[in-house]
Amino acid sequence: MENTVVSKHTLSFGLSLAVCAVLNALLVIAKEERKGVVDGMQKITGHQWITHVAIVLVLFALFGWLFGGMNNGQGPKMPVNRLTITILAGVVAGVVTIVGFYLIAD
Amino acid sequence: MKEVLLLSHVLFGVAGIIATVWLFVDVLNANEGNRVRIRWMSRAAALFLWVAFVIGGYWYVADYKADKAVILKGPWPFAHNYFMETKEHFVITLLLLAAYLPISSCNNLAANKEARRLVLCVAALVAALALMAEGHGAIIAMGVKVASLGTPH
Numbered sequence: 001m002e003n004t005v006v007s008k009h010t011l012s013f014g015l016s017l018a019v020c021a022v023l024n025a026l027l028v029i030a031k032e033e034r035k036g037v038v039d040g041m042q043k044i045t046g047h048q049w050i051t052h053v054a055i056v057l058v059l060f061a062l063f064g065w066l067f068g069g070m071n072n073g074q075g076p077k078m079p080v081n082r083l084t085i086t087i088l089a090g091v092v093a094g095v096v097t098i099v100g101f102y103l104i105a106d
Numbered sequence: 107m108k109e110v111l112l113l114s115h116v117l118f119g120v121a122g123i124i125a126t127v128w129l130f131v132d133v134l135n136a137n138e139g140n141r142v143r144i145r146w147m148s149r150a151a152a153l154f155l156w157v158a159f160v161i162g163g164y165w166y167v168a169d170y171k172a173d174k175a176v177i178l179k180g181p182w183p184f185a186h187n188y189f190m191e192t193k194e195h196f197v198i199t200l201l202l203l204a205a206y207l208p209i210s211s212c213n214n215l216a217a218n219k220e221a222r223r224l225v226l227c228v229a230a231l232v233a234a235l236a237l238m239a240e241g242h243g244a245i246i247a248m249g250v251k252v253a254s255l256g257t258p259h
Contacts, residue, residue: 003217006224010210014224017206021199028195047167049194056198060205080220084227091199091231098195102188 006083008075012067013060014083015076018090020060025097027052032105111165116243118158122204123236125151129207130229136215136222148211148225155204155236159197166194173250180253185246193242200235203228 031038031048041051068075129147132140170190177186210228213221 003214004220006213006218006221007209010213010221010224013206013209017202020202024195024198050163050167052195053163053198053201056202060202080218080224084220084224087224088227088231091203091235094199095196095235099192102192 004080006080008068009064010080011076011078011083012070013064014087015067016060016063018086019063020056021090021094022097023059024052024056025094025101027055028098029101032101108165108169111161111169112247115158115162115165116240118154118161119236119240119243122151122154122158123233123240125154126207126229126232126236129211130226130233133211133215133222133225133229138216141214141216144211144215145208148208151229151232152204152207155200155232159201159204162197173246176253177246177249180249180256182245182249182252185249189242189245189249193239193246196235197239200232200239203232203235207232 031041031052038048041048041055044051045054070076125147129144129151132144132147136144174186174190177183177190207225207228210221210225213225215222215225
């Protein structure tokens with residue numbers, strides 16, 4: 001019989017990846033649309049882009065850890081094929097949002 | 107020094123793409139014999155792309171300001187306004203995908219078709235975004251070049 005089990009971290013960090021890809025794009029829009037956001041991010045590390053990267057990386061680690069703690073520490077329960085589609089959808093949505101936003105804004 | 111940084115950035119980016127494509131092919135033919143190699147190639151791809159990102163990020167923060175001013179005064183301002191603005195943000199997603207490659211590759215890919223499909227999907231996304239980043243980088247460099255020459259080619 002075909003094995004369909006993957007590690008807890010494959011599921012939790014996969015979900016985190018999909019979420020953070022979208023959040024990354026939303027943070028881009030927030031920075032470009034609200035000057036206060038980019039000014040605030042500039043103050044935190046001295047460069048808004050470094051702050052942006054740090055926020056996304058921290059969220060990726062945080063969500064991965066939080067999702068891994070679901071179901072009494074067993075991690076999320078979902079079929080691997082659904083995780084694959086979720087990652088694909090999250091990454092494509094995030095990248096298309098960034099590319100589309102600058103196409104319109106430019 | 108600036109040129110060495112830029113060349114290293116591109117070099118590690120290309121190495122990351124090659125390692126990712128290698129991983130993709132190995133995962134297509136996943137078996138007990140290439141299980142260890144798959145894990146090491148996923149780590150190598152992630153490492154190369156992270157190093158490319160750190161070098162590129164350092165250059166962007168420390169040195170790009172002068173190039174940006176040149177680009178914006180030249181005939182290709184979109185090289186910054188569109189291509190650099192886009193690249194500096196989608197590469198963050200690429201960084202996450204690269205970090206996820208070794209995590210998703212740690213499963214038994216030889217016996218698990220769904221896990222294999224997951225790694226193939228992630229590797230394909232990494233390769234596509236990394237190639238996109240290389241193309242954007244080329245246009246940014248061309249933006250500096252045409253501005254320095256004074257006429258578009």
